[in-house]
Amino acid sequence: MTGTKKDIIDQLQKNILAWQGFVPPEAGDTGGIGLGPVEAAFPNAVFPTGAIHEFLSAEPEHAAASGGFIAGLLKTLMLNGGACLWISMSRSLFPPALRAFGVEPDRVIFIDLHREKDVLWAMEEALKCEGLAAVIGEMQEISFTQSRRLQLAVEQSRVTGFILRSDPRKLSATACTARWKITPLPSELEAGMPGVGFPRWNVELLKVRNGNPGIWKMEWKAGGFMPVGENVGEAVLEEQSRMAG
Amino acid sequence: MHKRFVTIWFRHLITDWLVIRQPALSDVPFIVVAKDRGRLVITAANILAENQGVTVGMAAADAKAIIPGLQVIDDRPGQAAKLLKALGEWCIRYSPIIAIDLPDGLILDVSGCAHLWGSERAYLKEIVTRLRSKGYDVRAAMADTVGTAWAISRFGQVTPIIESVGQATALLPLPPAALRLEPTVLQRLQKLGLYQVSSFIRMPRSVLRRRFGESLLLRLGQALGQEDEVITPLQVVQPYQERLPCLEPICTATGIEIAIQRLLEMLCNRLREEGKGIRTAILKGYRIDGKIVQAAIGTNRASHSIHHLFKLFELKIAAIEPALGIELFVLEAPKVEDVPHIQEALWAGKPGLDDLGVAELLDKIGGKMGAATIHRYLPDEHHWPERSIRPALSLREKPAATWRNDKPRPTRLLTRPEPIEVSAPVPDYPPMLFRYKGKVHHIKKADGPERIEREWWLEDGDHRDYYNVEDEHGQRYWLFRLGHYAGGQGNQWFLHGFFA
The missing domain is CATH 1.10.150.20 (5' to 3' exonuclease, C-terminal subdomain)
Known part of the structure; x- marks a missing residue:
């Protein structure tokens, strides 16, 4: 009886996904986004492309870390010569740095606008364009309605959208598929070696639709994401809560 | 093609214009004077003054003696040319090629234009009546050559149209x-x-x-007609141009939309046959009050898609002010290019920058927000961080050099380096700690220095010694010291970027 109940619930969850506009990618489509254990947190253990992801960053240091993390994701998304659009109001991203994450900076088109309204308009138009691999929008905040519009645009075109929110104090519910928070972690080198090591982040997946949120430690090393220390999200979570308590 | 020309002679150009501006002058004799060798000489006189024996070239004092109470108005140099240019632009409704014939005439190349008004006689009559109703005393003539038409318009007695x-x-x-x-x-x-x-x-x-x-x-x-005579047109006729005269003046947005749609259909069909596409296009609306309103669009790659170009113009319609109405729409394409032949791909990954959709999207954003908002960067051969990238000129431009990856560069670079307070006791070592925006950061790990010299052929100043540092929370920064180590508090330090 319990078995059938579980089946029904699973079936319903899948239906909900479909009704919400989520289309699971075909099996042979991607070899993953390169996130390793993090991908298991998503439904069907596949990183949802063709969806909206939001990143929270209060400090410029966090914004830099989010920028690096997104660049790492772009590497896979732009693999076949794709282009992406980076829309912002006060852009500080330094294009040559993208090269370190395996992205050709000349395939990124920057749109610099003055008003948040224009950023949203440009982002919605860009997300409707099927020729792009990804669209990144930097904004202070986004309302539920606005995020829903972006989600609807994405459902048609299957473009992946990233929103960088710089003012997370006004945290509101959004229609985004996942909410991330990337913060920098002290880098570590081989024992006794001087200098700064590879970029290392604390990757928090705060919300994910029909998935399991968690916290991971990741490092960008040798052109890919590498999990650091304990790979199991729950374990790190426990450790975090213990430290907090 | 059989050539036909019309010349228009404005017999009292300046005085007619003055009467139009100041109707009080219409029933008094007046002259326009300019200084010449220390005396005032008449440059124009109205018909009332001329009837009493005043002629152009006469001294103003003599004229005043002939007609008591003669009004004298100062001449403005260049006024005739300005007036003729405005009148010539107005005459573009009759023919696309108009030339100014100083000091008092216009030349119209009307080859193939007259039949639109029924006949040559009706055409010439229309021009003359319209100009006369404006208040100008004109004579016009039509002939096969500019010379004959000019002669007949000035001296002809019998008929203005010469077969x-x-x-x-x-x-x-x-x-x-x-x-x-x-x-x-x-x-x-x-x-x-x-x-x-x-x-x-x-x-x-x-x-x-x-x-x-x-x-x-x-x-x-x-x-x-044995010798050729070349006239300089007032406006160069664009090879890709379509005109849409309207029966009734258009003053609604819907009307303008329909006009744009029609013009685009005409122009795009022609361009498609020739395998060309629009890079820039200008829509001009000739208003009833004589003003011209225009809207321009640009595309990132040549396009002859009516749908796409219409979308671009649609964003501009709000800026077109019809006032009392627009009676003629002209769509010009000053810049056209060959459209690359597109091969349909059965399957492709993400087509990237060559994709038609991307180019159309950028046109749309550029059309609404201005083309200056779109940037794409290519590597430039400079070590100085601010100059290591340059904006790409077009969407198709490929990087000439490779992107360097050997030195660490921050993900976020501040446009202006921000000064920080540091404690750096050891020469040529990274600082122990620094204070940025009131927060103290203790440096745990550091790399550097990477010295970047200023390019002396571009600007003066000290070099920068860059350090890549990490604080106790693992936040990574790009700092630099300006110039050589000076000891104590003698150096200026700056924060220039944030690493991922």
Whole structure:
């Protein structure tokens, strides 16, 4: 009886996904986004492309870390010569740095606008364009309605959208598929070696639709994401809560 | 193609214009004067003054003696040219090629235009009546050559329209001045008693050349159509241009939309046949009040897609002010390019920058927000961080150099380096701690220095020693010291970027 109940619930969850506009990618489509254990947190253990992801960053240091993390994701998304659009109001991203994450900076088109309204308009138009691999929008905040519009645009075109929110104090519910928070972690080198090591982040997946949120430690090393220390999200979570308590 | 020309002569251009501006002048004699060698000379006189014996070129004092209470108005240099240009632009509704004929005329190349008004007579009548109703005293004539039309408009007595066969006959009874000759030649002809064109037109050419110079033969040849005469059009006719005259003036947004749609259909069908596409296009609306409103669009790659171009114009419609109404729409494409032949791909990954959709998206964003908001960067051969990238000129431009990856560069770079307070006790070592925006960061790990010299051929100043540092929370920064280590608090330190 319990078995059938579980089946029904699973079936319903899948239906909900479909009704919400989520289309699971075909099996042979991607070899993953390169996130390793993090991908298991998503439904069907596949990183949802063709969806909206939001990143929270209060400090410029966090914004830099989010920028690096997104660049790492772009590497896979732009693999076949794709282009992406980076829309912002006060852009500080330094294009040559993208090269370190395996992205050709000349395939990124920057749109610099003055008003948040224009950023949203440009982002919605860009997300409707099927020729792009990804669209990144930097904004202070986004309302539920606005995020829903972006989600609807994405459902048609299957473009992946990233929103960088710089003012997370006004945290509101959004229609985004996942909410991330990337913060920098002290880098570590081989024992006794001087200098700064590879970029290392604390990757928090705060919300994910029909998935399991968690916290991971990741490092960008040798052109890919590498999990650091304990790979199991729950374990790190426990450790975090213990430290907090 | 059979050439036809119309010349329009404004007999009292300046005074008519003054009367239009100040109706009080319409029933008083007045003159326009300019200074010449210390005295005032008449440059224009209205018809009332002329009837009483005042002529152009007379001294103003003499004219005042003839007519008591004569109004005198100062001449504005260049006014005639300005007026003729405005009138010429107004006349573009009759023919696309209009030339100014200083000091008081216009030349219209009307080849193939007259039949749109029914006949040549109706066409000429329309021009003259419209100009007269504006208040200008005009005479116009039509002929096969500019020379004959000019002569007939100034001196013709019989009919203003000269048929192709009657060119020479029409010229015969006219005075030599009708041939636009120089004053010295005219004087010589006068002295010899040659008062009509007929009296010297049959003389041998060698005689005429010896007596009156080459210019007489040239003018004669131009009038008879034996020599070519080139006129400089007021507006260069675009090879890709479509016109849409409207029966009723258009003053609604829907009307403008329909006009754009029609014009684009005409232009794009033509471009498609020739395999070309629009890079820039200008829509001009000629308003009833004589003003021209225009909207321009640009595309990132040549396009002849009606749908896409219409979308671009749609964003601009709000900026077009129809006022009382627009009576003529003109769509021009000053810049067209070959459209690359697109091969349909059965499957492709993400097509990237070559994708049509991306180019159309950028057109749309550029059209609404301005093309200056779109940037793409290519590597430049400079070590100085601010100059290591340069904006790409077009969407298709490929990087000439490779992107360097050997030195660490921050993910976020501040446009202006921000000064920080540091404690750096050891020369040429990274600082122990620094204070940025009131927060103290203790440096745990560091790399560097990477010295970047200033490019002396571009600017003066100290070099920068960059350090890549990490604080106790693992936040990574890009700091630099300006110049050599000076000890104590002598150095300026800056924060220039944030690493991922």
